[in-house]
Amino acid sequence: MPANTKYLSSNGQRWLKISAAILGGYIASILIHIAIGAVLVNKSALVLTAGYSTFFIWVGFMIFAFLSKNGWKVWSWMLLIIVICIAVIVFFKL
Numbered sequence: 001m002p003a004n005t006k007y008l009s010s011n012g013q014r015w016l017k018i019s020a021a022i023l024g025g026y027i028a029s030i031l032i033h034i035a036i037g038a039v040l041v042n043k044s045a046l047v048l049t050a051g052y053s054t055f056f057i058w059v060g061f062m063i064f065a066f067l068s069k070n071g072w073k074v075w076s077w078m079l080l081i082i083v084i085c086i087a088v089i090v091f092f093k094l
Contacts, residue, residue, distance in 0.1 A: 009071075016071025024078030025061030029054045031085035039091040 009017065033050045037043050067073045 003056075006029060009069075011040040013071045017068070020071060020074040020078050021062040021065035024075060024082075025058050025065060026033050028061060028078050028081045028085070031082055031089070032057060034090040035085040035092075038089045 033046065033054055037046050040046060061078070065071075066076075068074050
């Protein structure tokens with residue numbers, strides 16, 4: 001039985017969600033760890049756990065991207081998270 005078309009996204013929205021989930025989510029999860037590293041003095045614990053927690057945060061961003069209805073809103077949230085992380089990195093490095 002095919003899916004009801006009113007529940008499916010258009011091709012553009014699908015592309016926006018996929019790109020936000022893969023690219024935006026990965027960049028945001030990496031920048032979250034870099035921002036935490038900019039704040040912390042002892043970075044050894046962050047280096048040990050970053051590999052695992054980056055993956056889990058990335059999966060969370062992917063779930064968020066695919067559950068939302070509008071790809072533009074997903075990209076705006078991803079860009080907001082990226083800008084906040086960059087601001088934290090710049091603020092604590094200067």
